[in-house]
Amino acid sequence: MSETLKLTILNRQDELNRIATEVEALGEREEWPPELVFRANLILEELGLNIINYGHDEGVHEIEIVLNSEPEFLSIEITDDGKAFDPTEDAPDPSLTAPLDERPIGGLGVHLVRSMVDEFRYKREDGRNHVALVTRRDK
């Protein structure tokens, strides 16, 4: 069982709902465990929102997403034409040990993604960001 799904979304927050619907449908067709549906949604939302919120100063832009569901793993590729941003390196690790009143609000998204994937690669090419991730089907 395997399937490759290509999605092109615009840099608007409401496109996240469409991604969630498509990911859930793919997960159903490919009989993903619920944990994988959750992980795929989280990866796409956290990285997608970063691009949508911070990638461009203005204008309508396309973000390309390719999901490749294989029996043992799921790979995800995200390509955008926004500002150079390497989520494998550029985002600082959030403070995870500070007491409640000193805990900074935010900065968690990329950290969650890093913790959930088995491979996380980035390259900048032809003015575009390319992110590739692999997560095992069962953890």
Place this chain on the structure above:
Amino acid sequence: MQIDTVNEGGTLIAKTEGRVDGTNAREFQEALEGVIKDADHSVILDMEQLTYISSAGLRVILLIAKALERQDVKFGVCSLSDPIREIFDISGFDKVVNVSGSQSEALSAVQG
């Protein structure tokens, strides 16, 4: 966003459901703030029916936890699904928010 509440011996139990993501986190925050303003002793957020939460939703829970701490109101969460429990652990939230397996455990934690 719908958040149902019950009062259990002075503890306000708020039930969340469905998805909390980047598109409705603000709505989630407003709904929770509306609910907890009446709390005077302790608050439990029951997540049994919550199917998905991302960092945008975690941020709201952190804000609520901070606000309640300032008001000297105890706060706990309970009945997290496995993936939600996992992201709580990855985020280190389990160190600053009381996490219980069930509503009754959470009640003894905040009332005990």
